[in-house]
Amino acid sequence: MSVEDIKKARTAVEFNRENLESVLRGRFFYAPAFDLYGGVSGLYDYGPPGCAFQANVVDQWRKHFILEEDMLEVDCTMLTPYEVLKTSGHVDKFSDWMCRDLKTGEIFRADHLVEEVLEARLKGDKAARGISEADVEEDADKKKRKKKVKQIKAVKLSDHVVKEYNEVLAKIDGYSGPELGELMVKYNIGNPVTGEALEAPKAFNLMFETAIGPSGQLKGYLRPETAQGQFLNFNKLLEFNNSKTPFASASIGKSFRNEISPRAGLLRVREFLMAEIEHFLDPEDKSHPRFHEVKDVKLSFLPREVQEAGSTEPIVKTIGEAVESKMVDNETLGYFIARISQFLLSIGVDETKMRFRQHMANEMAHYAADCWDGELLTSYGWIECVGCADRSAYDLTVHSKKTKQKLVVRQKLDEPVEVTKWEIDLTKKLFGPKFRKDAPKVEAHLLNLSQEELASKGEELKNNGKIVFKVDGVEGDVEMDDKFVTIEQRTKTEHVREFTPNVIEPSFGIGRIIYSVFEHCFWSRPEDTARAVLSFPPLVAPSKVLLVPLSNHKDLAPVTAEISKLLRREKIPFKVDDSGVSIGKRYARNDELGTPFGVTIDFESIKDGSVTLRERDSTKQVRGSAADIIKAIREITYNGASWEEGTKGLAPFVSQSETETETE
Amino acid sequence: MSVEDIKKARTAVEFNRENLESVLRGRFFYAPAFDLYGGVSGLYDYGPPGCAFQANVVDQWRKHFILEEDMLEVDCTMLTPYEVLKTSGHVDKFSDWMCRDLKTGEIFRADHLVEEVLEARLKGDKAARGISEADVEEDADKKKRKKKVKQIKAVKLSDHVVKEYNEVLAKIDGYSGPELGELMVKYNIGNPVTGEALEAPKAFNLMFETAIGPSGQLKGYLRPETAQGQFLNFNKLLEFNNSKTPFASASIGKSFRNEISPRAGLLRVREFLMAEIEHFLDPEDKSHPRFHEVKDVKLSFLPREVQEAGSTEPIVKTIGEAVESKMVDNETLGYFIARISQFLLSIGVDETKMRFRQHMANEMAHYAADCWDGELLTSYGWIECVGCADRSAYDLTVHSKKTKQKLVVRQKLDEPVEVTKWEIDLTKKLFGPKFRKDAPKVEAHLLNLSQEELASKGEELKNNGKIVFKVDGVEGDVEMDDKFVTIEQRTKTEHVREFTPNVIEPSFGIGRIIYSVFEHCFWSRPEDTARAVLSFPPLVAPSKVLLVPLSNHKDLAPVTAEISKLLRREKIPFKVDDSGVSIGKRYARNDELGTPFGVTIDFESIKDGSVTLRERDSTKQVRGSAADIIKAIREITYNGASWEEGTKGLAPFVSQSETETETE
Structure with missing residues (x-):
């Protein structure tokens, strides 16, 4: 098969999520965590192939970003x-809106609920208007949400309602909690099963809370x-x-x-x-x-x-x-x-x-x-x-403000510059007698005023001869006249520029990426749709090579051991499958695991040391010495060579029993 | 320096923990987490070199155990x-004993407190007896615990008390909470600062607790x-x-x-x-x-x-x-x-x-x-x-019992064996009419009886003609006669052996290992004790090579770029230091980072492509082509070659300004 043929084959059979999930669970890429105990929704474990795939993706990420760009990796708690x-704002703002059904105790996420109910009604409207599902090309975005609403009722809506619903759905990610609550009242959205009204949406903070230390006093969260x-x-x-x-x-x-x-x-x-x-x-x-x-x-x-x-x-x-x-x-x-x-x-x-x-x-x-x-x-x-x-x-600004620690870059200027700034001077010896134990707080407050605040206080001092302000932790107003404080604009020559850096943040959800790659790499062989393949790039495939002795005849064992040693020395992850089942079955199993290469050892191998290399997607085979075959694997897996580049110089190989072997 | 000389040099200057910590924090191997906010005890972040060291240790662990032994890696929540x-026993037993000072609110770990107080008293006794500290060779084990007791008072104890204290200390890891409480009363151990009595020891579970999901009903822990x-x-x-x-x-x-x-x-x-x-x-x-x-x-x-x-x-x-x-x-x-x-x-x-x-x-x-x-x-x-x-x-037994799911291995027997076992048969059609909605629970209970339970119930049935028992979730006693149930011993031929496997568990605390390696690898150069070295094995060193152009003259830049390219292609982690400071200073900084190799680019390099390779511990240097030098680095770092093996064939190199350079 040529590259074009593979492309065609990969899209010939329509994608079916159930088939993919059956392969992923069957081969233990992942499984619901604690399913022995009935499971906990939203928690999954990665089994051996999923874990290896994840490790390879992380490794590639580290090479592609950290090593290539000399980034400073840290590991924080x-x-x-x-x-x-x-301070970062997560306690106040990192939340979703939930509504509770006070009768059943069920809890719904408000935005998802509104979306699902309106979508179901629009579908029912279409059914009532006689527009069949097939005629309606559904937006792929909407396919992901279908759970709470179990039944679609064919009820026709008036045209302006359809228009309103569509407008709401287009903006669904942007509503606040109270707005969602209004929509639920306006459109009579309740528990989709019982129809009962729900509590108004409440903010639910999405952080897991815990207590640090034995006193229970230090509240903490999981990041x-x-x-x-x-x-x-x-x-x-x-x-x-x-x-x-x-x-x-x-x-x-x-x-x-x-x-x-x-x-x-x-x-x-x-x-x-x-x-x-x-x-x-x-x-x-x-x-x-x-x-x-x-x-x-x-x-x-x-x-x-x-x-x-x-x-x-x-x-x-x-x-x-x-x-x-x-x-x-x-x-x-x-x-x-x-x-x-x-x-x-x-x-x-x-x-x-x-x-x-x-x-x-x-x-x-x-x-x-x-x-x-x-x-x-x-x-x-x-x-x-x-x-x-x-x-x-x-972030740097809020943490700096909260902790009163500078988080800035100081850059030497090529040429000094004149800068005009508000400055404040305190007559500290007067502070103690007047403010007593509060003196340090009052001083710190004044020294931490921003340029804008200084400008305003400077004006106040000039106009009124005194300033009045509040200080955290000090009762009542604080008042002082110009004997205590001087606030004025001064022009100075600066040799250093100080700035708070901005931050560009690329942030990767590795699990989501991994699942998407599973879908993008999954296909079924057109000639036998029960045979699924995960066409991972060799670089990230969980294992790179399946080593298969043609049979479990004892004469083949030494060659298997020898090639295992070579692969281990080259640090190429591989598995040996010397089980009794047919070669075809062993390859089919490894196609599902996404193993890109198969190396077959047969009786010819004992004589001349040659082995066969099979490529997963095309099932093409070539033959050569173990050293040449391993070199090809390494070039393709780690150095970005294509199959053609990596195997040039190796002889094409057609097994006499090719067809039987592969479909056995 | 020979290998022997290095060994000698590494132990010449006495180890000093403060020096090590100053290097580790100064070079940002690690830092207290959240120290901008005053820190949280027991939480640390790894900075770039610590993070890289940790990643390399984990990588070596994965190769040494998982790859070498074909283990099945999983990633669980x-x-x-x-x-x-x-079920696992952690809720009930994973705890330490704490005592609270009700006046100050302080909380002490009971076993540590008893240990520290008794040790301080023994020390005071020695002082009173005129045995100076230097004469007393302190057990290294005890050095780690010195915090709560601030002052040692020279008070002589009677000989039998000294003996008792020593006996208690030898067994300190084995006392239960109530026993620790008794010791505290017997020896009058209270708050070591105020002397006030403390609450009796209470079990404090060491798991962090949280709630999973929005209802707050599903209690969970961090593993x-x-x-x-x-x-x-x-x-x-x-x-x-x-x-x-x-x-x-x-x-x-x-x-x-x-x-x-x-x-x-x-x-x-x-x-x-x-x-x-x-x-x-x-x-x-x-x-x-x-x-x-x-x-x-x-x-x-x-x-x-x-x-x-x-x-x-x-x-x-x-x-x-x-x-x-x-x-x-x-x-x-x-x-x-x-x-x-x-x-x-x-x-x-x-x-x-x-x-x-x-x-x-x-x-x-x-x-x-x-x-x-x-x-x-x-x-x-x-x-x-x-x-x-x-x-x-x-573990497998308790989880199996709790979840009623088998966690066993089934092994085909070479020869079938005769096995005598208790078996139970239910006349299920009678269960529905008699037990109604409880019938499934009663059936499940009976079918899950162990061999011992069956034996006992079998006897009961034989002797009384009926059995009486309790079932989880069913009110009152359940009673049935032998029309409902048959329990008897039967001998059968079995072809399969079923067993619950045992588990051998090697469990590594990576952070503790890393800190210990820091201590084991740390030393100061005898000729200049301010110059610290972390002699990490090249395999796990955070970075392998420091690339240093002799000066920041622009003619050296292309050679630096060329060698960077070669190192990147060989996937050898390296850093370039083209800052203006002296070579000696640059190497000294990297000795503290544990970088095993230095490659110096000088004006000779422009002419003939040769560069100098420096070894961190011995400060030995050799010279050769970039390709040969990189080959030597690779052999020593990844293939276990010694310096001598790796650099044979390369010319020794003595910089004219060696002494100045290195100590500058």
């Missing part, structure tokens, strides 16, 4: 004290992202980098999200592996020195304007053009978008099922200034798998 | 529901070990392994322990990386097919008898002798002990600071049948870094 996440640990270590990282910017830190680890009602298998889980980069850069210079290397990468974009116009038709252009036209804000953001796409393709993502969608203003995380999602198309619709956000100076 | 840990996830997946793993035993699963991931009062830096933390193996085997055959490969490995053992005799003098013998003499129970346990030692040595553990200590009967975990700890000697004393426990069939 998951347990995080309350104060940190209060919702790895980012905060990186921000908190900013000063140490900057120092480690010899105080130079831009630089990036990176972190790979588990994060947690207490989903209201997890579903969609591996796509929406409560504990998941993330890989995050925080690229710290000068807010006044977001260029990237290596942008030219990626500028011709062509991608599908779904910018804000296109979505606002109600379209899902992507714009295809190069990242160079996208940055040039300001559709993507700056070079560094663009550089990472391109590098993300390269990474995804290297691990098996289907290029035609990848797009970059800009966040709508109302759906962005509380910290983001701009955000593009790398989305992958699956049978659940387009899934957000990578976020690429510009978090501006948000 | 940390969130674990209550039921699972209730205290990775083992449970492996046990719960036993059936799937067995199937994946084609139903063959023995086999091993393995898991690498974070676990959690809510320590009462964490201390000793990285050694006692609340969140830590573990690597655990569960080797499932036939309880009647604990031999190991590869035992002969390790039988001559010589180790230091501290068996139970030696400890009971009050000695800490290890017995040195081969693992073969240890198993032969039954000191170590069986081949598989012995095989893993030897493999553990090989792993530890490969990552930089000092052989003279490693021993294997058998657990005393009263200190074993609740599930263990036998346990040997791999202990490493540090400035905190001997530290348990690896546990190697025989968990018998404990």
